[in-house]
Structures are given as structure tokens and as C-alpha cells.
Amino acid sequence: MTQNNDKILAAIPSPCFVLEEQLLDRNLAIFERVQKAAPINIMLALKGFSLFHSFPQLRQTLKGASASSLWEARLAAEEFGSEVHVYSPAYREIDIPEILPHASHLTFNSIGQWQQFQAQVAAYKPKKISVGLRINPEYSPVKTALYNPCQPSTRLGVSASQLGDTLPAGIDGFLSHNLCESDSFALEKTIINIEKLFGHLLPQLKWLNFGGGHLMTRQGYDIDHAIEVLKAFHDRHPHLHLIMEPGSAIAWETGFLLGTVLDLIPAKDITNVMLDVSFTAHMPDCLEMPYKPAIRGAHEPTEGEIFYRMGGSSCLAGDFLGDYGFDQPLKIGDRLIFEDMMHYTMVKTSMFNGVVHPSIGTIKKDGEFQLWREFSYADYRSKLG
Numbered sequence: 001m002t003q004n005n006d007k008i009l010a011a012i013p014s015p016c017f018v019l020e021e022q023l024l025d026r027n028l029a030i031f032e033r034v035q036k037a038a039p040i041n042i043m044l045a046l047k048g049f050s051l052f053h054s055f056p057q058l059r060q061t062l063k064g065a066s067a068s069s070l071w072e073a074r075l076a077a078e079e080f081g082s083e084v085h086v087y088s089p090a091y092r093e094i095d096i097p098e099i100l101p102h103a104s105h106l107t108f109n110s111i112g113q114w115q116q117f118q119a120q121v122a123a124y125k126p127k128k129i130s131v132g133l134r135i136n137p138e139y140s141p142v143k144t145a146l147y148n149p150c151q152p153s154t155r156l157g158v159s160a161s162q163l164g165d166t167l168p169a170g171i172d173g174f175l176s177h178n179l180c181e182s183d184s185f186a187l188e189k190t191i192i193n194i195e196k197l198f199g200h201l202l203p204q205l206k207w208l209n210f211g212g213g214h215l216m217t218r219q220g221y222d223i224d225h226a227i228e229v230l231k232a233f234h235d236r237h238p239h240l241h242l243i244m245e246p247g248s249a250i251a252w253e254t255g256f257l258l259g260t261v262l263d264l265i266p267a268k269d270i271t272n273v274m275l276d277v278s279f280t281a282h283m284p285d286c287l288e289m290p291y292k293p294a295i296r297g298a299h300e301p302t303e304g305e306i307f308y309r310m311g312g313s314s315c316l317a318g319d320f321l322g323d324y325g326f327d328q329p330l331k332i333g334d335r336l337i338f339e340d341m342m343h344y345t346m347v348k349t350s351m352f353n354g355v356v357h358p359s360i361g362t363i364k365k366d367g368e369f370q371l372w373r374e375f376s377y378a379d380y381r382s383k384l385g
């Protein structure tokens, strides 16, 4: 996180999501290093971060984009270019003809969906689309059920027992997504399970996509170990083209959400801070994961201090998080910076309650702030009818 100077912060409207190009470069340098040292192509998962104004910067390092729907596929093709890997848990028949022109790779979640669309994909003449199946590696370190794709009776991915000894005709690759903010040791265990459960099928494949959840840009991630694990896997399966499609890791700690204190309401033991941003509408992972985001300049409160509870702008009773302490008492009009708010925020926001949607901007490498988008009543209204 950079300590932005006050002049830049004053130029930013509130509320606003702000990407910092310089911080994105720091992450890209890590992916560059991994791709140089290990036989792997790293792509951006649009579901985690889709601020397309940053795609020219991302494109310099990342080898393509992965999309989970027709609209993401179209955005990837229009704004990212290069390879577009599409995987959806279930395709709508009506979308397939529109997805095909955008996709380089198309991955199915079930054998049934592959059989349903196989003829259509094969008949697509402008280009050959490489087809994959999502597999269930039956291992995930993720403790929160909401984020665990390998939970019992999961609807995500084909199990080894469903596949048996033979690969359905026309399948070139596997996608395995089972991690979330995970380390290199979870990647290693994933590989062990893939080889154990699907090893007999790997010789028939052209590519293997290790999905997302590889948090290589988090401090402490053992990059050398990940490189070692990937190289060793490649040595055992040299014919396989290896891919990863992280989302979080790409936008990890690359920007913030700026908000403003609208009101302060003292309550028993704490002071409620009413903000112009909402956890449920703008930072939903804080409530879903759940986790308490860092606020610039705030600390864990201790006895004797005011315990500030951050309250979102919606009327949802649980739209709050806390508690935080500040060196100086907060005042109405103070601006607060919620750190690390680039991944799974803009892609997930809602206009619940008609709350104002944060603007979107970038602090460029030259230090200037560029505002990309402000939202209006027309955006809210158009979504409703």
C-alpha cells in the first residue's frame, strides 16, 4: 500500500474505488518471475477483477483471461484480447453461439453439458476451440463452505469415478479449481490428488488448468516452492501445457475504497460510524468470508479508547464491521480508506437500497488520478426495468 499524498486523495470523489497502477506492477513482476522460471501461463480470472481500463497493463505480463459467462467472455475478447478461456457451471443453450466467437478454450462442468453442445462446438468453422472438463480433485484447504468447491456432493466438476478409465471424445484439457487465497503447499497437495485420481487420463490431455486461488502476491507466499512444484509436475508430464487463472492474487493489495463519515451515533460501549459505503453492497466478502478489512490509520482499539464500529449505508441490520480505534477522534466529513478493495468488490457490487455506487478511478504511475466512471440514478433505474 502506498501512502498517497493528500493532494491526490482530495481530488478523488467519495465514495470511490481506486486502483493504483504502481501496485499492480509490483504484482505483475511476481507473475513475470513465475512464468520465466516455471512452465506455466498465468491468466486473469475476470470474475475476481474486471477493471478493464487496467487490461493494457495486465496484458504485458498475463497470457490471457478466463471468463465464467458470455458477458465476461465478451469483455475478455473485447478488452483483453489473446486467449479467452471460458468455463461456466452451466451454459444456456442460447448463449453458446455467442460465446464461441470469443472463446479460445471452452470448459464444461459436466459430461452431460459437453454431450449437449459437442456437435455445435465441433461444427463451429471459423476456428477450432479447445474443449475442457472441470474436474473435482477432491481436495480443498478452504474452510469456509461458501468458497469450497470440493464440499461433499459438490455441483462443481466431474469426479474421477464419473469419468472412469476413458476420457470422453473431444476433450483436450482439465480445469481444477479448488483453492482460495491458498499457499504453494495447497498447490502441491492438489497436484498429488490430481495425479492420484486422474493420473491415468493425463497422457490423453493437451492442457491442465490449475484454476485460481494461488495467492502468489501475498507476503510470505513461497514462490520458489511453487516454481519447484510446477517444474516437477511438468517433468513428469512434459506434454501438458500448464495454466493458472488467479483473480484475487492479481489485484491483491492494489487499491482501496475511499468513503466518508456521514454521521456518528454513540451507543453503549461503542460509537457507530455511518458511512457513504456499504459492506453488503460494496465489500460483500467482508460479510461473506467474513473478515475485517484494514482501514488506513486505524488500529485495534484498546480499553480507554473510543471503539468505532463502521456502519454501511444500507439499512441491513448487519451491514457493519468493527471495531476500530483511531489516534484522533473521528469527525463527520472525515474520509476513510478501506485497504485492499480491488478484488471481488467492483465485480460483486449491488445497488441494494439504491445506495450510491462508488465511482471508479485509477492513480496512474505518474501520480495523477484518473476518474473512469461515476454512477447515477439512471444506472440504478435501468437495472430495475
Ligand SMILES: Cc1ncc(COP(=O)(O)O)c(C=O)c1O
Binding pocket: 045, 047, 048, 066, 087, 177, 179, 180, 181, 211, 212, 213, 214, 245, 246, 247, 248, 249
Ligand atoms: C473456476 C475458477 N477459476 C478461477 C477463479 C479465481 O480464483 P481466485 O480469485 O481465488 O484466484 C475462481 C474463483 O472462484 C474460479 O471459480
